[in-house]
Amino acid sequence: MEKSHSYFTGDFSTSLRFARNDENKSLNFIEAKVEEDLRNGKNAKRIQTRFPPEPNGYLHIGHAKAICLDFGIAKNYGGVCNLRFDDTNPTKENMEYVDAIKEDIQWLGYQWGNEYYASDYFQQLWNFAIELIKRGKAYIDEQSSEEIAAQKGTPTQPGTESPYRNRPIEESLELFNKMNSGEIEEGRMVLRAKIDMANPNMHFRDPIIYRVVKTPHHRTGTKWNAYPMYDFAHGQSDYFEGVTHSLCTLEFVVHRPLYDLFVDWLKEIRGEGDNMDDNRPRQTEFNKLNLNYTLMSKRNLLILVKEGVVNGWDDPRMPTICGFRRRGYTPESIHKFIDKIGYTTYDALNDFALLESSIREDLNACATRVAAVVNPVKLVITNYPEGQTEELEAINNPEDESAGSHKIEFSRELWIEKEDFMECPPNKYFRLTPGKEVRLKNAYIVKCTGCKKDENGEVVEVYAEYDPMTRSGMPEANRKVKGTIHWVSQAHCIKAEVRLYDRLWNVENPRDELARLQDEGNTPIEAMLRNISPMRNRSIISSSRE
RNA sequence: UGCCCAAUGGUGUAAUUGGCAACACGACUGACUCUGGAUCAGUAAAGUCUAGGUUCGAACCCUGGUUGGGCAACCA
Numbered sequence: 059m060e061k062s063h064s065y066f067t068g069d070f071s072t073s074l075r076f077a078r079n080d081e082n083k084s085l086n087f088i089e090a091k092v093e094e095d096l097r098n099g100k101n102a103k104r105i106q107t108r109f110p111p112e113p114n115g116y117l118h119i120g121h122a123k124a125i126c127l128d129f130g131i132a133k134n135y136g137g138v139c140n141l142r143f144d145d146t147n148p149t150k151e152n153m154e155y156v157d158a159i160k161e162d163i164q165w166l167g168y169q170w171g172n173e174y175y176a177s178d179y180f181q182q183l184w185n186f187a188i189e190l191i192k193r194g195k196a197y198i199d200e201q202s203s204e205e206i207a208a209q210k211g212t213p214t215q216p217g218t219e220s221p222y223r224n225r226p227i228e229e230s231l232e233l234f235n236k237m238n239s240g241e242i243e244e245g246r247m248v249l250r251a252k253i254d255m256a257n258p259n260m261h262f263r264d265p266i267i268y269r270v271v272k273t274p275h276h277r278t279g280t281k282w283n284a285y286p287m288y289d290f291a292h293g294q295s296d297y298f299e300g301v302t303h304s305l306c307t308l309e310f311v312v313h314r315p316l317y318d319l320f321v322d323w324l325k326e327i328r329g330e331g332d333n334m335d336d337n338r339p340r341q342t343e344f345n346k347l348n349l350n351y352t353l354m355s356k357r358n359l360l361i362l363v364k365e366g367v368v369n370g371w372d373d374p375r376m377p378t379i380c381g382f383r384r385r386g387y388t389p390e391s392i393h394k395f396i397d398k399i400g401y402t403t404y405d406a407l408n409d410f411a412l413l414e415s416s417i418r419e420d421l422n423a424c425a426t427r428v429a430a431v432v433n434p435v436k437l438v439i440t441n442y443p444e445g446q447t448e449e450l451e452a453i454n455n456p457e458d459e460s461a462g463s464h465k466i467e468f469s470r471e472l473w474i475e476k477e478d479f480m481e482c483p484p485n486k487y488f489r490l491t492p493g494k495e496v497r498l499k500n501a502y503i504v505k506c507t508g509c510k511k512d513e514n515g516e517v518v519e520v521y522a523e524y525d526p527m528t529r530s531g532m533p534e535a536n537r538k539v540k541g542t543i544h545w546v547s548q549a550h551c552i553k554a555e556v557r558l559y560d561r562l563w564n565v566e567n568p569r570d571e572l573a574r575l576q577d578e579g580n581t582p583i584e585a586m587l588r589n590i591s592p593m594r595n596r597s598i599i600s601s602s603r604e
Numbered sequence: 605u606g607c608c609c610a611a612u613g614g615u616g617u618a619a620u621u622g623g624c625a626a627c628a629c630g631a632c633u634g635a636c637u638c639u640g641g642a643u644c645a646g647u648a649a650a651g652u653c654u655a656g657g658u659u660c661g662a663a664c665c666c667u668g669g670u671u672g673g674g675c676a677a678c679c680a
């Protein structure tokens with residue numbers, strides 16, 4: 059087994075503003091188990107985890123939950139988390155996904171120790187399979203997949219044994235080599251572990267451990283034609299790498315006995331039979347993330363992308379990590395959210411509102427405020443000199459004094475939100491209304507004097523007079539005014555395209571149904587954004603409203 | 605009729621491991637007016653799926669049941 063090393067290069071405490079800041083928080087059941095293993099001196103007190111994505115799609119917010127656990131456990135207990143691509147199925151996997159996955163993990167603030175691939179172990183797994191055949195623990199089955207499925211039985215009925223189950227070892231050995239040499243067509247034969255066709259656990263009914271795939275592999279090319287199945291690759295890969303805690307989601311609970319059995323066999327073959335209980339990976343399962351109104355399955359996300367329902371994996375409506383990134387979510391907000399939902403063994407359905415509250419909480423603390431008018435109507439300050447411009451000051455973040463301020467321009471003609479003016483207002487309407495005063499944020503107190511309407515009765519211009527003694531900072535500015543509205547100067551703003559996205563799915567628990575997508579929410583709206591320069595590309599800003 | 609897992613306010617988690625059921629989100633009141641999707645003050649909301657048992661004492665341990673989830677890909 060490999061020696062343990064600390065591979066971490068970055069200082070997480072500074073790169074992640076909110077990482078693990080609540081020390082009083084109770085341990086989740088996995089952390090408790092890790093601490094117990096540490097107390098008991100398991101695995102020579104090493105902690106090693108892995109994040110094992112299959113490179114067949116982009117990472118989604120559910121993967122973020124697994125990433126935070128795999129990397130978080132390693133970080134919090136002085137261990138290492140490696141990245142291992144589970145690339146045992148060349149028909150679905152490619153390098154585009156490998157690169158995207160790495161980018162997303164790093165964006166979340168994590169750095170893996172080593173970058174491994176299950177395909178790195180194809181030779182070792184092959185040797186192990188050969189050894190199993192020699193020991194009478196695996197055999198080549200030449201039946202069709204239909205026949206094998208039929209013999210598997212059902213959850214309530216035992217299976218029946220394959221007629222090839224007890225064929226001579228030499229024969230299996232020879233055929234296994236042929237499976238890999240390219241002489242055997244896909245589907246013609248498989249290698250099966252000889253376990254127990256009557257076992258109540260379906261995964262023990264002589265599981266298929268190798269099959270023929272003729273599609274070239276994105277890393278090993280055409281070197282192999284026989285590829286190991288997940289169950290025959292994952293646990294052994296963990297073992298080869300020295301993983302101590304193999305964390306995965308609940309649907310793998312029923313796979314665990316098989317995971318353990320293959321590691322047992324491997325340890326026996328390697329002469330570690332006298333120490334079966336220690337120095338081996340242990341699988342622990344936690345609940346995967348379900349979000350209401352959100353479908354997480356990679357299969358269906360792929361369909362959305364391929365059929366053009368969305369504009370790519372990073373469409374802001376997608377629950378992918380890159381989608382949330384484009385939507386303006388910060389890594390910190392994702393961490394906050396993951397921290398709030400916790401890890402249990404209960405298959406929960408989380409409220410999307412909790413995720414939204416996490417990004418609001420984070421942005422409220424760190425985002426620079428910039429004025430934008432999304433649904434503009436013209437406001438003319440009739441007593442302000444034409445052609446005059448003055449510079450005013452606007453603080454960048456009311457929650458953070460150190461964030462400083464920026465200059466903004468004020469002039470006679472402004473844009474304000476349509477909904478910030480009402481000719482006949484209801485009670486408790488404190489915004490612009492004829493005869494009433496309102497404060498223009500960071501500028502003057504103005505009194506509304508009326509408006510102009512078009513032939514349809516639509517308000518096209520609003521008029522007001524300003525009080526020159528009430529500029530922000532002046533003593534008169536402290537006068538009590540019931541309402542404050544935001545604005546941008548017409549001569550000093552830029553047009554922006556705004557898209558107000560709604561949720562993609564309109565059923566609370568879509569699970570695996572693709573149907574009933576919302577089809578609205580992608581129509582651009584023209585908005586007015588105050589021109590701030592220089593504004594760094596991709597800065598995180600927050601409109602003061604909307 | 606199989607095997608495995610789970611169940612605590614509307615949602616998600618917690619309860620110093622057998623000792624007064626707490627926190628967050630959400631909802632609702634109200635206040636505040638240099639915005640607010642903020643802040644502040646407050647309210648409602650579970651008696652822990654159910655029936656027993658053990659115990660001075662059970663959300664927690666035991667037994668039966670109920671309900672939900674997972675398991676029968678040459679996917680992972």
